[in-house]
Amino acid sequence: MTENTQQQHDSVPELPTQYAPAEVEGPLYERWVERGYFTADATSDKKPYTIVIPPPNVTGSLHLGHAFQHTLMDALTRRKRMQGYEALWLPGMDHAGIATQNKVEQQLAEEGKSRHDLGREAFVDRVWQWKEEYGGKILGQMRRLGDGVDWSRERFTMDEGLSKAVQTIFKKLYDDELIYRAERIINWCPRCLTAISDIEVEYQEDDGELVSIRYGEGDESLVVATTRAETMLGDTAVAVHPEDERYAHLVGKQIKLPLTDRTIPVVADTHVDPEFGTGAVKVTPAHDPNDFAIGQRHDLPSMTVMDERGVITVHGPFLGLDRFEARSAIVGALREQGRIVAEKRPYVHSVGHCSRCSTTVEPRLSMQWWVKVGPLAQAAGDAVRDGRVKIHPEDMSKRYFDWVDNMHDWCISRQLWWGHRIPVWYGPEGQVVCVGPDEEPPSGEGWHQDTDVLDTWFSSGLWPFSTLGWPEKTPDLAKFYATDVLLTGHDIIFFWVARMMMFGLYAMDGVAPFHTIALTGLVRDERGKKMSKSFGNVVDPLDWMDQYGSDAVRFTLAKGANPGTDVPIGEDWVQASRNFANKIWNATRFALMNGATVEGELPAAERLSATDRWILSRLNATVAEVDAYYEDYQFAKVSDALYHFAWDEVFDWYVELSKTTFMGGGEQAKVSARVLGEVLDVTLKLLHPIVPFVTEALWTTLTGKESLVVAEWPKDGGFRDAAAEAEIENLQQVITEVRRFRADQGLQPGQRVPARLGLSGTALAAHEGAIRQLLRLQPAGEEFQATANLTIGGATVALDLSGTIDVEAERKRLAKALAAAEKEKSQATAKLGNEAFLAKAAEAAVEKIRTRLAKAEADIERISAQLAALPGA
């Protein structure tokens, strides 16, 4: 080691031999926040780059799905920040109406109370109290992950500004007649006691029972089939197909409804499928959406037979029974009367369940508020159709169109207490007044506000602009709207993405809320199975972060992020990523020990060794590659490219090849130290958006500069050196082949072998030191006897194994190589003998084959000679 590098060595801070993320990560994050790196400036001249976080539920805690999406969003914003954008990643939480209300109701239940014991106002206070105490656990976890969000702009969907936004847009939609109130069949959850929208219903195949019941008497009777016998109490007709001759004589007649003293008409409706069941359908307008539609067409009365808890309200033997008890009781009663003509059980059919509590949904006739989605959805579809908004990956756009082009009106009122209360007042004489945010609600005798609140997704639909201050014309809104990328799971395209598109276009004068929708898959376990509590395979990312570091978790997730596809993750993989972080750590340690530096100009190309030029050429190519992948949201490819470049090319080959140079000292060592510094500088920058902690710790040590968070993103300087790349590839081949030979000969890795190298006339001459070093080859002494001669890529390596050469092993090795080369030759020859191929294939393809052939022929000649030269041949 030269004096100079020794000096630098002494001045370098000591790094431990293992990276300890737990000690590094926390303090770094706090420092970033304190220095305001993540705080965006609405007044800056820089171009904005904005991402709003999909607001996690206030009740939520960080799961791998969040960790995954956050890693990607963080990587995007960190890179853009480094590229000189005014980057804003805006955090916040969703009040999560039903989920939160359920949580607090549970808490109350433990005290033996219900929300009704408290009353509305006190209950809502209690929820706020809960939020302060337990809510937002996820925010702390986001810090652990390293999320570079702007905490000064944190928002909550129930905060004052956002509530104002909700009221403003409600009023605007109401005035534009895009919000209306109507009595319809809605999905009702008898446990949550509220209406829910269509997409909050999850259908699953349940075992049911299809019973066929005879309605009417004698000639004037027919058989209907149903899985929901309890609703028959509310039947107000039977429907048949108009062209169904079996029932033509009954259409228009009244028949007796069993178990009641009512008669109901038989109506003809084309909705009925004559092929299905008996071709006759009982019609219960108040408890089934299809029946409701039939009822509308035939002007049938609606008869509600259940209350909001699903309890029968019809006087008689079934009064007070729960809907499922009533079902069996009614079937039993009908059986006694001999009216059950057929039963089929189990009968598997699709049944709707509440997505919040899994209770079977009860379709129910009720008065609710609706958004008329037609024009809004049209605009939302058009924005994607005409390319103003792009969906990644593209095939997901089909799903988006399926939805927006077929959307039903959206039921937005919820019979809950926690949420944005509907800003409508009703007067004593039936007046209905929608009140804007700056207006006084009507007061006086008989006036009262609607008691319902809005669907949670109503306020989250405003998120990309409400969080920036809308409806006020704030500097933030001007600077950061429209946002750039919306990154979220494909599972909430309908819940959230489509709604933001509708509201954004509507409220912001046709400007879409983002130009790109990047959809991610879902995180799964290492066997590709969905993570769920019932499988017991749910992993808390915090555990892994504690054990392996946040960077390891982040890198693993990014490496799995193939566009739109699900991401499997297992602990082994996190370990592998931790190993990678450790590798980066140690490579940098090595560099520091050898005086790597970023000080001073990078030496001109003429002063660089081929090894230096090779790595710089590869470095620049990698910058270009990584940028291209980032622009295409190919995070897996970004990570993969960096992993291999860093580990294989820089940490293995370049570092190993440079060791001789460093040991040699002198001018060349100084040059390489500068090159290694450069390579590390750029590599750490490239890695930083994905693994921010370890890179920050190392980079600040390496450069002595303030922070990588605000460092400049590398640019492809355009430096390429094909000759150097070819030369180093050749060098790698020589080394690999000799190593293989050594391994075949059973030589131990460290064992030194006398060797004579024939490199003159090849570009490899300059690498003799490295070759000898990496292959443990000693100079040939007086007694040197070449017992093995290897020829690789124009170089010859003669080794003296002092008679210990394992001729059999060598013969086997060579025979194998010869067979491979001969196969290669015959393949290439066949190809080149193919007229059609020569005529039609691209010139480059043909040239490639020719090169292969030439190489194969040379190999055959060489290997044959070596075989012949073997003792005893």
Add this chain to the structure above:
RNA sequence: GGGCGCAUAGCUCAGCGGUAGAGCGCCGCUCUUACAAAGCGGAUGUCGGCGGUUCAAAUCCGUCUGUGCCCACCA
């Protein structure tokens, strides 16, 4: 009932018209200016089946099988 996707090494996945790849796992040998959480070397595939297009198919088309997801007012 419609729509979309996927089947490639033991596992999880890239590749998507011109010599089958990665990570993990597996088998050897090694403390060698950083790193054993490492290094070096090695083994492993009728690219789901069958047909077709092409000079050339894991890659394009058809079909079958298996599998996953989404949508739907399946009485």
